[in-house]
Amino acid sequence: MRQAQQARAKATVDAVVEAAARILAEAGWPAVNTNAIARRAGVSVGSVYEYFPNKQAILDVIIDRHLTEAEETLAAAASSLAGVTDTGVLVEALVAGFVRLHENDPRLHRALSSEVPVSPAQRARVEALRKRTISLLAAALAPNVSDPGIRATLLVDTADALAHRWLIDEVGLPLPADRMASEATKMLKGYLLS
Amino acid sequence: MRQAQQARAKATVDAVVEAAARILAEAGWPAVNTNAIARRAGVSVGSVYEYFPNKQAILDVIIDRHLTEAEETLAAAASSLAGVTDTGVLVEALVAGFVRLHENDPRLHRALSSEVPVSPAQRARVEALRKRTISLLAAALAPNVSDPGIRATLLVDTADALAHRWLIDEVGLPLPADRMASEATKMLKGYLLS
Amino acid sequence: MRQAQQARAKATVDAVVEAAARILAEAGWPAVNTNAIARRAGVSVGSVYEYFPNKQAILDVIIDRHLTEAEETLAAAASSLAGVTDTGVLVEALVAGFVRLHENDPRLHRALSSEVPVSPAQRARVEALRKRTISLLAAALAPNVSDPGIRATLLVDTADALAHRWLIDEVGLPLPADRMASEATKMLKGYLLS
Amino acid sequence: MRQAQQARAKATVDAVVEAAARILAEAGWPAVNTNAIARRAGVSVGSVYEYFPNKQAILDVIIDRHLTEAEETLAAAASSLAGVTDTGVLVEALVAGFVRLHENDPRLHRALSSEVPVSPAQRARVEALRKRTISLLAAALAPNVSDPGIRATLLVDTADALAHRWLIDEVGLPLPADRMASEATKMLKGYLLS
DNA sequence: GATGAATGAGCTTTCATTCAT
DNA sequence: CATGAATGAAAGCTCATTCAT
Known part of the structure; x- marks a missing residue:
């Protein structure tokens, strides 16, 4: 009952x-x-x-759900990649992860990132998630790569931003998005070897 | 009178x-x-x-002004780089151009890209500018680089997105933004050599 | 059961x-x-x-309870003063009765008399109680006093209003409320002798 | 223009x-x-x-207007009675003043005093006006009367409360309201002689 | 043209009341 | 009977837009 x-x-x-x-x-x-x-x-x-209690609270739940999904994706990636130091594998997982995250409900994703009023607390949560992603990647890169913090920042921001642009922004592309993602992966791998 | x-x-x-x-x-x-x-x-x-005629029209002028500024930056770059095919020079100019574009009035920039309701027409205009930038770059790269269209897309979208994130989003960085930009330049140059 | x-x-x-x-x-x-x-x-x-049946009905019971208490106080006073014609005793009982009535739960009393929407029926019941009080007092005064109806009206309305003001309205007083009540008693007694 | x-x-x-x-x-x-x-x-x-700015502000203006009217009546009475110490004249003016104040728009008066939410500030203003009235009367009584503060309080509160009850509360009376007022005046005069 | 008072559709929120469980 | 989720009329308030002066 x-x-x-x-x-x-x-x-x-x-x-x-x-x-x-x-x-x-x-x-x-x-x-x-x-x-x-x-x-x-x-x-x-x-x-x-x-x-x-009010309209904003509904939006907050949506944003929360969205962030939680991203956090879980990160946690899953972190655990399945635990111990992995192969830079190629790491970059591929990174790009694939961001692609997956952006494939889901792209219209909602777009509205959330470019229309909706986001509170400072929510902005902080987004930034915390970004920082955590960068830290985890930096730690995995550390054995094989110099300046892992800088490189991880570049990798994460690039992968996130490109996935966003190509999957969310409904932008014209010379190749299908997945082929563009491969190209981006290639670029990022190359960068780690420099 | x-x-x-x-x-x-x-x-x-x-x-x-x-x-x-x-x-x-x-x-x-x-x-x-x-x-x-x-x-x-x-x-x-x-x-x-x-x-x-209405409130939206005021916003339209602001967006127009913003886009016109970007278009002029592009036109200036195009004319000053006319005939240049050195990929290093091109990449440097590309990154520097996007940095300059985002340095100006970042609060306004942020509001325009993440709060304001953008009409389809405006979105189209942004996309047209992006397409033109990619085309010009692709043409300049064509003599020395394979798949110039794909590479130009990657270069333009990456440079734009990173400049946006680092200069507009008030995001934590391991180095000053200009040093991060150099790093991004390095990555993009490396990609063109692959 | x-x-x-x-x-x-x-x-x-x-x-x-x-x-x-x-x-x-x-x-x-x-x-x-x-x-x-x-x-x-x-x-x-x-x-x-x-x-x-509705919210008003709950309020009605509260008002009822309030009025019943007043009616009982009146009935008690009437029976304990049955046969009393000494005007001094009557005035003292009158003032004391209204004071007692207003001492109890003054916050509720205030809310009931200055916030709550009172229906005509309730107003009528309050008026009926007032009339009964006046009648009883007038009858007791009749043997010794001219114009008993007029005098009783003045006595009841004054005693009630002053008790209300001094005990309910949280108003500044030059003496404690009970001393003020004695003073009012003195005034009312004097009036009956005129 | x-x-x-x-x-x-x-x-x-x-x-x-x-x-x-x-x-x-x-x-x-x-x-x-x-x-x-x-x-x-x-x-x-x-x-x-x-x-x-909001609904309450409209009500505030009404209450203000009401209080200002009362304050002006008091000021006028004070100046026209300046120097008067005859207690009979003072009492008559007092009762007449409260009657006049309550004769005007009694329905509004009632609503204001028994339905409307009054702010602490407004309550304070009402109390200040009462205090001022009492002080002025006490000063005028001082030469001829003992305990002028206590007596003025009793006079003011009684005159106000009775005027309110008889003119505002639509209560049954054995005589017309003006005759009742004369009776009240008689009572108050008598009290001052005691 | 310029002004700013006036408009009213539309939005958020509350709360007495109903009714399926 | 008891429960409490659901209802929806109605209230306060905002702001893009109009229009008399």
Whole structure:
């Protein structure tokens, strides 16, 4: 009984978050308003405010979810690459990881990174994730490469930025995105050998 | 008389655009409203609507100005580099150009690229500029480099994205931004030699 | 069984009314909402509506309780003063009665008399109580005093209003409230002798 | 021209305040909402917020107006009674003053004193006015009366409370209100002679 | 043209009340 | 009967835009 109630409540929460994410992805931040969210979620505005103190809180959950996904991808990569020092393997995993991260729901991704008001705390969380990624890569590169901190920064920022541009920004490319990714991998590998 | 009126009109237009740009840079997109713009520009709301059909049009001019600046930088680079085929020189100019472009008014730059709702038309204009940059670079690289189109794409997107991240995003770096830029230059040069 | 159910129902009703009264006294009328009442009473909103048709009905019970207390005070005074015609004793009992009535839960008293929307019916009930008090006093005064109706009106309204002002309104006084009450008693006694 | 514009603006402000006061007097505080105020004032909601930061601010103006009126009545009485020490004259003026104050717009008066949320600052202002009235009366009584502070408090609070009850509360009276006032005057005069 | 008062659609949020479980 | 999730009318407020002066 209790369970059933909680399940119902959870379903409402999920529906609201999902509705907000869909509107955000399809129509952009200006189109995200509480009435639209409620309508799309198939609930009433009142229910939205039953579970979220205000509109921003819904967005926060979406951003959280997004960041958590990225953090988990990093953690998974870190554990599956534990002990690996082969620079080629590391670069390939890096690029592949960022590609995977950006392949999922690119419209939402774009809205989140270029329309939505991001709080300082959220910005800090993004930066912390970036820093952690760089640190992990730097540690793995250290045995074989000079200036690992600098190189890791360049690698991570380049891989992230290119993946973003090619997969999110709907930009024209002379090759399919995956072939471009291979090319980027080649460039980054070459850089590590210098 | 006609002359004087036109001069006055232009002054108003400029004041409005400048006011909007300053509010955008200092307080972000949510703070940009027509009353604030008019107050800051020292004119009445009525006058704003005398020269702009709606609020978006003001933003459009700001974006235009921004793009025009980039286009001029590109045109200047193109003419000063006319005939140059030395890949090292080209890469250095490319990175230096993007750095220069991002050094100017970074707060405004950030607001424009991560808060403001950008119309499809504007997106198209950004893409056109990118395409033109890639084409020019590809043509210059063509004599000495295989797959010039692919390589130019990689070079332009990387240089642009890294400049953006390092100069606009207020991100932590192991070296000063100009030293990071040198490192990026090194990477891109190496890539062209492969 | 029936007995137990009724006892339980009464307990719920009491808890709800008491919760509403406490919120009203502590946080004022704007803070009184059905969810807060239910939470404070330790029951669900649903249960509140099981026993009260609407929010106003809860307030009505509080007002009722308040008026009943006043009526009982009046009845007690009437019976204990039955046959008393000494005007001094009557005035002292009158003032003491109103003081006692206002000493109890002054915050609630204030909220009830200056925040809460009072219905015409409730106003009528207050007026009926006032009229009854005046009538009883007038009857007691009749043997010894001319114009007993007018004098009783003046006495009752003055005693009530001053007790209210001095005990409820948190107003600055040159003497403690009980000393002020003695002074008022003196004034009213003097008036009856005129 | 400037003047005309300001006149128009002032007319809007006045219409809004007046509309709010009328709704408050006729239908009570719960009926006072910004849309109703705007409709009644013959302006749009936007205009209301052009001149008032929020709904409370409108109410504040009404309360201010009310208090200012009372303060002016006090000031006028003080100056016209300067030097008067005849207690009979003083009491008559006191009662007449409170009657006059309560005769005006009694429905509004009632709403203001028993429905509307009053801020601590406003309460303080009311208390300050009461204190000032008491002080002025005490000073005038001082030559002829013992305990002038205590007696002035009793006189002021009684006159105010009775005027309020008889003129505002729509309460049943054995005589017309003005005759009741004479009776109250008689009582208060008697008290001063004791 | 310039002004700024006025407009009102539309947004966020609250809360008395209902009803499926 | 009890529960508490769900409802939705209604309120406060904002701001792009209009228009009388």
